[in-house]
Amino acid sequence: MAKEHPILETRDLTIRFGGHVAVDGVSASFERGSLTAIVGPNGAGKTTYFNLISGQLSATSGAVLLNGEAITRLSVPERTDRGIGRAFQLTNLFPTLSVRENVRLVAQAKARKGFDLFSVAESHVELLERADHVLAEVRLIDKAEQTVAALPHGDQRKLEVALLIALGSQVLMFDEPTAGMSVDEVPVILDLIRKLKSDMDRTILLVEHKMDVIRSLADRIIVLHNGALVADGAPAEVIALPVVQEAYLGKTPDASANSGEAA
Amino acid sequence: MLTRLLSGDTPRSGLLTVLLLIVLVSLAFAPFLFPGTRSLETAARICIFIVLVASYDLLLGYAGIVSFAHTMFFGIGAYGTALALSATGPSYGSLIWGTVAGAVAAAVFALAIGLFSLRVKAIFFAMVTLAVASAFAVLVSQMSWLTGGEDGLNYRIPRALTPAFKLFDEKILGVRINGKLLAYYLVFFVSVILFLAMLRIVNSPFGRTLKAVRDNAFRAEAIGYRVVWYRTTATVLSAVMAALAGSLLAIWLRYTGPATTLSMEIMIDILLMVVIGGMGTLYGAVLGATLFxxxxxxxxxxxxxxxxxxxxxxxxxxxxxxxxxxxxxxxxFILSVYFFPSGIVGRLRAGRV
Incomplete structure (x- = not known):
């Protein structure tokens, strides 16, 4: 009987740095159109888990499968081509280029026009239109001409989300998208993520610390602790679990010792 | 039409436009405006170095790659043309095959160096290019049976490009139209075409991607660009352009030797010209090379x-x-780098002179 593959799956995914096991045999699968929050204390391996999925790190053992196909050995751009999009925790943009150019570059990558040597980039009107469309969506259109380095932090976070929207991948990974944003800007980002999930049927993975954000967005939570998956389920259930109260919310004394570990 | 020719990359500064026009007009009419052998030699050198410096800026300013092998590629082009003219006689045929062979050899070398060393840290690439370029220079001076060693090669070029050839009996505007003048215009027009071609490359989708790679290679990968291939292609293009500039020099001087093409001094001159003119803008190459x-x-x-x-x-x-x-x-130089840290063009475009 033919079984429908989950869009993204990790099987026993593990990475060791010397003696330290940063991600320890994590198996999880993600269905189309779902939004999964990944939580855990600092150093639990959340960002490392993301890096293993998007390819910045290669797994020591285990596998990453996209639509049932192993992508564990592929490079970062190959995984991006296959449909994995990634936003970063620390803002990670093209600082000397304009806001519009940042998004245009993503549209250009998607249209596979990067190796076009003979035409003038500005003549590809469809890429500029696509960029402006996305910028309008994240409410950055009036800053399109500005250089990214001169942008306030909140706008850089918005641009980070804009790049993922422009990429339009099947799987979108956000690493603390609202970190360092002002209170009135947070809902803008959350609305965008919600829209990506519902209107575009994207599968979203979200690393987030703010419980209210998780409650309002996630249909599922997985909890990492010391690199291992310790809980997986619907938000209400998972938050109520003692292991989560202990590991994530820091209800016991030894939680503070764990939070000091490096990822 | 003009904007199209410049690939949409206009000077964007009044003073810069004026300066560029002065350079262009002076070079275009150099034989008539500044008669004399020495000034024509200087004008031809400026044309060739504009191409050479622009091709280096393609690598340094746009792709953010530091290479010390640029004079090696310049030399490969020059020796290609020189060896062909020595081996198969002073015909246009040997001129063309020598130039093409030089450009192809430069491309193959650049591809090998790029694939071998652009995956790793920038400093490693710089060291590899330094080592390869030094080895190449030693090799050229040792293989004197082929390259003439330190003495270099003297050869003849097609007669129509030599001073002995006279197109008209009378002088025009007080200047005799001889082969040397035709050779100058060959250098001038080929330089203009190569410069415009590079201007197109840096303003193409590929050129824009290079800037993204320079700014943040990590993120460029994450949005789907295979950074190694972009860097390698930039290295190859830059090497081919440098080789073509070398061929122009070989035709112009009718002599090719280590001192005129391969020396580390020229490499440093190129670096200075790029920095003085302004990195990441090809117009900087024009002003940098001319002033220098x-x-x-x-x-x-x-x-x-x-x-x-x-x-x-x-x-x-x-x-x-x-x-x-x-x-x-x-x-x-110290003063110009101190007062124009972003180069002359950077300063002019910022609007504060």
């Missing part, structure tokens, strides 16, 4: 005049004695 070569050629003369005029003032006349020209050239 003019200073290199005429500073000594100018100082001779100044020393004579001030011979009554003891200390000052010693300071400006012609043999101290290198010292003053150095001072000029």
């Amino acid at each position: 070569i003019l200073a290199q050629t005429y500073l000594q003369t100018l100082m001779g005049v100044a020393a004579d005029a001030t011979s009554a003032v003891p200390l000052f006349s010693t300071l400006v004695a012609p043999e101290r020209w290198l010292l003053w050239l150095g001072v000029l």
